[in-house]
Amino acid sequence: MIKSWPEGGCGAAFDAGELRTVRTRRGDGEAAQIGQEHREVRFEDAIEASLLGGGWQRGLGENYDPKLGIDGAELETFIGDAAGRVERRLAFHAGVEDAQRRHLHYSATETGKSLDLALFVNGIPVAIAELKNALTRQTVEHAKRQYCTDRDPRELLFARRALVHFAMDQDYVFLTTKLAGEKTRFLPFNIGSNGPDVDGGAGNPGATDGYRTSYLWEQVWQRDTWLDLLCRYVNVPMCALCGRDLRSSTWTTDEWSCQRRSSDRLHRERGCALVS
Numbered sequence: 001m002i003k004s005w006p007e008g009g010c011g012a013a014f015d016a017g018e019l020r021t022v023r024t025r026r027g028d029g030e031a032a033q034i035g036q037e038h039r040e041v042r043f044e045d046a047i048e049a050s051l052l053g054g055g056w057q058r059g060l061g062e063n064y065d066p067k068l069g070i071d072g073a074e075l076e077t078f079i080g081d082a083a084g085r086v087e088r089r090l091a092f093h094a095g096v097e098d099a100q101r102r103h104l105h106y107s108a109t110e111t112g113k114s115l116d117l118a119l120f121v122n123g124i125p126v127a128i129a130e131l132k133n134a135l136t137r138q139t140v141e142h143a144k145r146q147y148c149t150d151r152d153p154r155e156l157l158f159a160r161r162a163l164v165h166f167a168m169d170q171d172y173v174f175l176t177t178k179l180a181g182e183k184t185r186f187l188p189f190n191i192g193s194n195g196p197d198v199d200g201g202a203g204n205p206g207a208t209d210g211y212r213t214s215y216l217w218e219q220v221w222q223r224d225t226w227l228d229l230l231c232r233y234v235n236v237p238m239c240a241l242c243g244r245d246l247r248s249s250t251w252t253t254d255e256w257s258c259q260r261r262s263s264d265r266l267h268r269e270r271g272c273a274l275v276s
Helices: 016-026 028-053 072-083 088-095 140-150 156-161 214-220 223-235 253-269
Strands: 098-105 114-121 124-131 164-168 173-176
Touching: 028 098, 028 114, 028 124, 028 214, 098 223, 114 223, 124 140, 124 156, 140 164, 140 173, 214 223
Parallel strands: 124 164
Antiparallel strands: 098 114, 114 124, 164 173
């Protein structure tokens, strides 16, 4: 269900009247904690609403098998539906089941651990994201730190399943394709202070809705764009920009960034306004 919020950004979503009521009943400390959690949820809700409105489906976390690193039921459904079709390429595109899962419990050994958002295609996790909100004094740097210190790179989801790991808040996005503890290397995935293809500083331009990083879920994660990028990511043996051999089982962060630029160039040639 999509919720409506008052104007004024995330802070206005939890108004002073509600805070006073909570403080009276629970005290200042618990009221502050509830307000923080409320703002975090609102940021996640905005992302989820955009994805669902663009054709993604809400996945069921309980269907994910951390020992196999897949949603077996969803994968079997896709294979069964596609097996009888003659036009396999058309069947793949038409039959793709995109799903996003919030707070996915990913570990078979530490069952209490979860991550903020996972993107699946046909039951296979292809990307994960850790979301932070500056209004709760949690920034993208906390997300990066969480990957480095609290995400075991040996976990199946991180080591052999997800292709890319995003760290993000309302203002900045970073990514890595390989978790390596304290040695994990992140690259910025921002579009510049003045937008793509315009000279400016680092970061992202201002946004009327309060989310400078909305291009990620509204454009990059847009269903057809995301599938097109994944198809090129999986199948292209050589990078169109740098000529690097990409047939190895794992891409480096530099190679992902290079392929992103190649994909963006393709979309610009098609007349689409995408991230640079």
